[in-house]
Amino acid sequence: MTQFWGTHQNRRDAKGRVSVPAQFRAALRALGDGEATLVLRPSHKHSCIEAWPQSLFQELETPLGRLDQFSDPHDDLALTLYADAYPVEPDKEGRIILPESLAAFAGLGETVVFMGLGRTFQIWEPAAAEQRRAEARVRARELTLAGIGAGTAGGKA
Amino acid sequence: MTQFWGTHQNRRDAKGRVSVPAQFRAALRALGDGEATLVLRPSHKHSCIEAWPQSLFQELETPLGRLDQFSDPHDDLALTLYADAYPVEPDKEGRIILPESLAAFAGLGETVVFMGLGRTFQIWEPAAAEQRRAEARVRARELTLAGIGAGTAGGKA
DNA sequence: TGGGGTTTCATGGAATATCATGGGCGGATA
DNA sequence: TATCCGCCCATGATATTCCATGAAACCCCA
Secondary structure: OOOEOOEEEEEOOOOOEEEOOHHHHHHHHHHOOOOOOEEEEEOOOOOOEEEEEHHHHHHHHHHHHHOOOOOHHHHHHHHHHHOOOEEEOOOOOOEEEOOHHHHHHHOOOOEEEEEEOEOOEEEEOHHHHHHHHHHHHHHHHHHHOOOOOHHHHHHOO | OOOEOOEEEEEOOOOOEEEOOHHHHHHHHHHOOOOOOEEEEEOOOOOOEEEEEHHHHHHHHHHHHHOOOOOHHHHHHHHHHHHOOEEEOOOOOOEEEOOHHHHHHHOOOOEEEEEEOEOOEEEEOHHHHHHHHHHHHHHHHHHHHOOOOOOOOOOOO
C-alpha cells in the first residue's frame, strides 16, 4: 500500500527538466492516475515542494464541499489548495518540469533530492533535505522509541 | 516464531551485492512476504543497517494512521519511516544490493556481518559488530544475574 | 569411521535491460 | 518571423538478470 520510499538525487538539465526516480514512476503507474499524474505545491511548513498523486490530492478537496461555498473558510482553503498548485505529467522519459516559482521557493539548484514519504513525496535542495532528515530523526525518535528500533524489537528481553 | 539466529559473515562484490545468509533466506521464505521481502533502514541507535521483513515493517506504519495527517509528528514519523528506508528483494542467487547511503552510514567495507535478532536482523561492519556483541553480552549478563534469565540459560553460549 | 559422491552456498563475471541525461526537430505563439 | 515550449531520439551510465565456478557442508555406504 505504501508507495514512495527512500531518497533519490537527480539533476535538472538546462531546460529545467528532472527525471522522477524510476521507483516513484512505477508507484505512480500502479496508482493508474492517467492525466496529470502529479500535483506540485509548496509545502506550508518547509522550504520544499510537495508532490501528490493526483487521486490523493483530490481527497484533500472533499472538505471543501462541506463548507459554505461563500464563506471565508471556503475561500481560504480553496485558495491555498489551488492557487499555488501545479498539475504536471511526466514526459515519455519520465521527466517533469518544475515551475519556476516552486523551484525558487524551494531554493533548488542543479541537483535536487526526492524524498519518499509513503503516500506522497517531497522535492528538496540537497543540503536542506539533509538537515530536515536529521531533525525529523531526532523528533521521531522521541515519538516512538517504543515502536521503532530493531534494537528493541529483537532485544525485547 | 523467532526467525533470525546467529551471526554470519559475507562479502560485498564489486557491484555492492551481498548474499543474504541462506538461513535467513529460508526464514524469509517461510514468512511468505512475496514482493520486496525486506526493508532496510539505518538504525537510530547504532551504526548499522536494520533489516525488517516487509510484513513486520508494516506494523511500524500503523501509528501513522492515528496521527493527524497534517501534524508535525505525522510528518516527522513518515519521513523517518520512508525517506531513509529502502525495500529490497533478493535476486535469484539470494543476494541484495545495499543502497550506497546505508552502506556509508554503517561504515561498511568489503566484508559485512549479519546478526540475527529474532524477528529482524542487522548488518554491520565486522569490528563494530564484535564490539556491539561484547557490550550486549555484559549487559545481558547483568540482566540474568538480576534474576530474569533461567539459571541454565546463562551457561554455555 | 573414513571416503566418495552429491548438494547447497557464496561469489565472480558477462550479457541484457533500464535509467538518467543531453541534444535536436518542429509546431505553436505573439 | 523570431522565440519559446513540448516532443522525440540518441547515448553513456547504471542496475538487473543470467550463467559459471570453487569451496564447503552434508549424506550415504562400505
